[in-house]
Amino acid sequence: MIIKTRFAPSPTGNLHIGSIRTALYSWLFAKNNLGSFILRIEDTDIKRYKENSIENIINGLKWLNIDWDEGPYFQSKRIDRYNHIINNMIKKKLAYKCYCSKEELEKNKIEQTLIGKKIKYNGKCRNLTNFFNKDNKSFVVRFRNPDHGIVKFKDKIRGTIIFNNNELDDLIIKRTDGIPTYNFCVVVDDWDMGITHVIRGEEHINNTPRQINIIKAIGARIPIYAHVSMIVNKSGEKISKRFNNIDILQYKKSGYLPEALLNYIVRLGWSYGNQEIFSLNDMKKLFNLNNISKSPSILNVNKLNWLNKYYLSKLPKQYMINYLTNFFKKKNININNGPKINDLYNIFHNRCNTLKEINNLCYIFYNTPNYSKVNLINKYLNLETKEILNKLLNKFTLINIWSLLIINTSIKEISIELNLNFSEIAMPLRLAITGMVNSPPIAYIIYLMGQKKVLKYINNAIKFILINNKHY
Incomplete structure (x- = not known):
């Protein structure tokens, strides 16, 4: 059997980590078995369609280097195919038209709730023969689900799963607007496209028996299912497609590398011994459904930051030099007004978790600090630290040879003189010259920034303290 998997997102929200994990697992399983991987866009839910979602799906997959062998196919272009099968099902009494109004259905729901019954369609139109005024009355099409027996399938992750047919509903397979529904379209798509394995989230387990019954009704082949567990946040809440999630391309904007993100995502439910680092080739070679x-x-x-820092450290020096050069060009920053790019690379290499952190730290050398934007301003720039800054200003002014050794020595001398530890000196100094509370070792920053700018920024910080405390 030639393995064929698919990723079938709907353009109704962000492409988040859970979606990408489904795509990655499906892609890796196909690659590991020399099969093929299909991209399919389930775009029939017009009401919840979000502009640019399809573009984001395509761009997100391309950024992560998840390529597809076929597609993208679009369900919206296959409506005639779905309707052809539905019409045949109606003729064969495998499906039927339901004319029940919303009010009738709601009344039925309330009645079932009051007597403690499972909420499901009561079958009023299931065997209807008198189609009164059918041309003037709207209808949906329902699948005639078997009313006895069981649905049994073996999940590759969860083992054997059994549902009783009498617990299942005669689900709607075509809405009043003429658009077929998800549970029907996905069955036809998987059939037509020869999908052998369906890898998806556990929230689809309850859909599976309904889909299997439709598959049997139309004479299609039942694929092999693998339902992966949910991904939760640190509070144990499930991440949602439309709420409380991060679009995958936002990780790109935040400075994460695709290799790091894929390495992180593949480990969200899958393992291979104690191995933590996986290249794309490793994943393709080692991935299987048994270790999920x-x-x-x-x-x-x-954990993601740790992985990204690892992958950043493995990038060739010239790659990072080129990256920083392009970054400065895009931001219209004149690198002649600051340190050499090679010096920036040396100070930030192996210190930052993301490219964005590197970007922000590079700004230190080209932007005048804005103290009012810092939350901890009163803790580190106040009348007490003003004395520290005054002494540092005087000490740095007297330096004739601007070197790392002399800068470090000067800070230590002030520390001894004021009987303060190094961090008590470094924190107000760091904030004064960078406008940040976190940075690489402050002596490196001071050295690269140059004496003129350092003296200017310390002066600015002292003035800020005086104005902030109304001492003119």
């Missing part, structure tokens, strides 16, 4: 866990996976940004 049933337990929920917890998002951990610290």
Whole structure:
């Protein structure tokens, strides 16, 4: 059997980590088995369609280097195919038209709730023969689900799963607007496209018996299913497609590398011994469905940062030099007004978690600090630290040879003179010259920034303290 998998997102929200994990697992399983991977866009839900979603899906997959062998196919272009099958199902009494109004259905729902019954369609139109005024009355099409027996399938992750047919509904397969529904379209698509394995989130488990019954009704082949567990945040809440999630391309904007993000995502439910670092080739070679866990996976940004820092450290020096050069060009920054790019690389290499952190730290040398934007301003720039800054200003003014050794020595001398530890000196100094509370070792920053700018910024900080405390 030639393995064929698919990723079938709907353009109704962000392409988040959960979606990408589904795509990645499906893609890797196909690649590992020398099969093919299909991209399909399920775009029939017009009401919830979000502009640019399809473009974001395509761009997100391309950024992560997840390529597809076929597609993208669009469900919106296959409506005639779906309707052709639905019409045949109606003729064969595998499906039927339902004329029940919303009011009738709501009344039925309330009645079932009051007597403690499972809420499902009561079958009023199931065997209707008198189609009164049918041309003037709207209808949906329902699948005639078997009313006895069981649906049994073996999930590659969860083992055997059984549903009783009498617990299932005669689900709607075509809406009043003439558009077929998800549970029907996905069955026809998987059939037509020869999908052998369906890898998707566990929220689809309840859809599976309904889809299997439709598959049997139309004479299609039942694919093999693998339902992966949910991904939760640190509070244990499921990440949502439309709420409380981060679009995958936002990770790109935040400075994460695609290799790091894929390495992180593949480990959200899958493992291979104690190995943590996986290249794309490693993933393709080692991935299988047997090592996927049933337990929920917890998002951990610290783990992602650790991986991204690792991959950043492995980038060739020339790559980062080119990256910084292009960054400065895009921001119209004149690099002649600051340190050499090679010096910036040396100070930030192996210190930053993301490219964005590197970008922000580079700004230190070209932007005048804005103290009013810092939350901890009163803690580090106040009348007490003003004395520290005054002494540093005088000490730095007297330096004739601007070197790393002399800068470090000067800070230590002030520390001894004021009987303060190094951090008590460094924090107000760091904020004064960078406008930030976190940075690489402050002596490196001071050295690269140059004596003229350092003296200017310390002066600015002292003036800010005086104005902030109304001492003129």
